[in-house]
Amino acid sequence: MRATIERATLLKSLSHVQSVVERRNTIPILSNVLIEASENGQIKLTATDLDLQIVETFAADVETAGATTVSAHTLFEIVRKLPEGSQVQLHAADSRMAVNAGRARFSLSTLPRDDFPIIAEGDLPTSFELPAASLIQIIDKTRFAISTEETRYYLNGIFLHVAEDDAPVLKAAATDGHRLARVTLPRPDGADGMPDVIIPRKCIGEIRKLLDEAGEANIQVDLSASKIRFTFDNAILTSKLIDGTFPDYSRVIPTGNDKLLRIDPKAFSQGVDRVATIATEKTRAVKMALDNDKITLSVTSPENGTATEEVPGEYKNDSFEIGFNARYLMEILGEVEGDLVELHLADGSAPTLIRENDKSSALYVLMPMRV
Structure with missing residues (x-):
């Protein structure tokens, strides 16, 4: 694999994917980001912690197509410290990857792409779009009430469900037992019959970072009872959902x-x-x-x-x-x-x-x- 990427483009994508990667890993490849360069001038970065996966795609000057995995945090720190406006050359061969920019030269060890785990999404039957502003509202007005008690794992996320009030609505709620936050929005087309889901705290945090750059765009949401996928312009975030039953919070209102x-x-x-x-x-x-x-x-x-x-x-x-x-x-x-x-x-x-x-x-x- 050989490709040249503008530093700002690479840094922006790496900042998204490296925050999914856990600092401590017992499985070495989970510390890595999968870099895939295709002949049509696209580079795809993928990172996962086995519960959450992010895939980000951007254009680059690809000389030789190929794929490898390299330490996500190390590559991010290298690119972050490179001079602004520099062109970053990536060249992977023989279990090493060269990262060159200007006079700076780095040689990083890699692991084979075949060992990199990909989350199998399965069928995601419920599909709808939400404006970025609505998703921001859901997250900002509820996430502070998410419980941090690991023993009550079913409270460690935002509960998303549909209801029939005066009109069909989509509701998001979070509680830690001391306070409850709930947001009600008109139900988007396609959300009818959607299963009740609990979106984990880490997934919520990563979506919120991506929303800052989404502007006025609509975000595609696809989900099943066990997985959820958010599709942005050039990033796809897939997460496992919390397998538990959220309490009937309406009784405490x-x-x-x-x-x-x-x-x-x-x-x-x-x-x-x-x-x-x-x-x-x-x-x-x-x-x-x-x-x-x-x-x-x-x-x-x-x-x-x-x-x-x-x-x-x-x-x-x-x-x-x-x-x-x-x-x-x-x-x-x-x-x-x-x-x-x-x-x-x-x-x-x-x-x-x-x-x-x-x-x-x-x-x-x-x-x-x-x-």
């Missing part, structure tokens, strides 16, 4: 919370952040005392002392106190785009419903803390 607080999310979040400065990691709880149009935030820390701040808000119900985890509350408020957020409360021990208004596509549920 409160419907009878009759105490309504309307407040500016930015001012509220900044107030929470300020009083939480003295909170220790163990006592991340911020107490919120609600009175007639008066909201008082307070934190008491045995080590550091106390902090209080009044924040303006609209509240007309009975006065009571409730405590929240400061970080969880701020993460939810950070996803609210408007100038007002609604908190639907019941009492100090019941879950609170948070949303922009009754027409917003996203809603959040936050469990209170004892303070």
